[in-house]
Amino acid sequence: MELLRKLEIDARLIGMLSALAIIWFGFHILSQGAFLTPRNLWNLSVQTSAIAVMACGMVLVIVTRNIDLSVGSVLGFVGMAIGVFQARWLPELWGLENPLTMPATLVFAMLCGGLIGLFHGALIAYLAIPSFIVTLGGLLVWRGAAWWVTTGQTVAPMDGRFRAIGGGIEGAIGANASWVIAIIAILAIVISMLMRRRRRAEFGFSLRPLWAEALVIGLAAASVIAVTLIVNAYPLPPGIARRIIEAQGQVWPQGGVFIPHGFAVPVLIAVLVGVVMTFVAKRMRFGRYVFSIGGNPEAAALSGIKTKAVTMQVFGLMGLLTGLAACITTARLNAATNSAGTLDELYVIAAAVIGGTSLAGGVGTIVGAMLGALIMQSLQSGMVLLGVDTPLQNIVVGIVLVMAIWLDGLYRKRIR
């Protein structure tokens, strides 16, 4: 504990990482070595992305003492809207497979989701309808609306470049690009640590010892490198690798060629969202207001904070991220279906809560929620790997959720 304090690392975070390690090694042993493989971890990271993106927004929603039950349905609706946008509207404007289709779809989806979120937020903040009710209504309304967009027809396939957002072969950036990103990430970590240290030194505040600083940077850099090595150890399937090689005009050798996947685009999107949202929560005025509203809404209002506007914006942000998650999901399925995102609201809320977000409001971290999403997804895909059937999977996930919150409650009481 003394060491952790010196390093200024949150003990909760260590607890979650340990839980994740136990789950991973447990499944690895139970599945006779099938869990901790580059292939499985790569797929796991892709499957976590959409939930992780939405969990970032849910943290802020729950921190302000609200809840959003509608994210799964909104994802379904925006997904269908994306389908129609790409299959019917854009082709008339600039034809199929236009390079602008992908960015246009992203903007459209985030705009759609954001507006829906702002609408929910306005009802909650200005008409004082409880968020539970507004978003429970939203859960029904938007699922129905998702069906209505095409009267239930699935729209497929999606634009080729857009599919990259969902991962898969198109969405694997390859080994070199992965290393570039890893180096940028390490540099960003080092620079942000140094800047923080310099700022504290300017005011003569206590600094953590240099060895601790170096150790934290070293650990962070080592994790980035480890993750990069893992995604680069997962080769493209031989058929696709062969097509790529032959497209380059080379001969496919006897033993095949090892072409690594590298990072998946949706995972990079999720990590970027996590970084940006952490910045918003910790370094920006908006985040400070969100947390103080959660801590004491009356005090926040008496301090002159426009609490209603902030609440509405939090829901707008949640909607915007749901729109982004809709892109990831739709691209991954390569189809817009009206059932996309069913039950996602529960996984997103569970991820946030397992990640240490208190339902009483005022407490929560983005990193925690993303780790929570990873823990939930690890449990699920581990059980799939072991051939556990769906009903039992749900039972286990439900029990783990309840147990995790109980343990968290014990931990909180102990540190009081």
Added chain:
Amino acid sequence: MAETRTPLIEMRSISIAFGGIKAVEEASVDLYPGEVVGLLGHNGAGKSTLIKILSGAYRADSGEIHVDGQKAEIASPRDAKAHGIETIYQTLALADNVDAAANIFLGREKLTRWGTLDDAAMESETRKVMARLNPHFRRFNEPVSALSGGQRQSVAIARAIHFNARVLIMDEPTAALGPAETAQVGELVKQLKAEGIGIFLISHDLHDVFELADRIAVMKNGKVVGTARIGDVTRDEVLGMIIGGKCPPGAIPGPGASP
């Protein structure tokens, strides 16, 4: 006190009703620079409500507020603060989950030139203001929920005095404090008064009020019973004002005085 001076604050004929119940009715009080005015009355007499109108938490149904003789529109806490009116609420109104600096600067954060929160600068100023109020305070990086009652009080006071307040409203400032801390608040009140700050002191505790206030205003059932200089009335007379609404000869009767 020279009554020819312009009062710092003048609340004239303030009324407010909640759902048909008149919480404050035709109440008028004033406050001069460097003066402490004690607001007395039972629970529910309307003193907290009256003061929340001045601090911008409530909006009066009728009546006027004048600051430095000029009519002021106070529609929100932000407006009140713009006039230099700061409030220490009875509940302290702290966000428990964030640290002292975040509370002191809540709504008035210091920003870096990139528009991000300048936590280091805010912590630095917090250390300075807390050194004056509570020299033993060290827990700058903990949420205020982890602090003791007295420490929380210091944070609430620091928030009120850090931004060059001209008028300070203290709602039951010593209700949750021990004797030593109460004495400390008393010292602070005297110090602020010497700096020319006008203070509204709301209290149940007659002893505190007689110790610190220059004048008192007593409220009952939402109306002002009367106002008086501390030297012109006895404690028993003030108790009579609070309980019976009887205005003694030394006091100036208000609309709430019983005949």
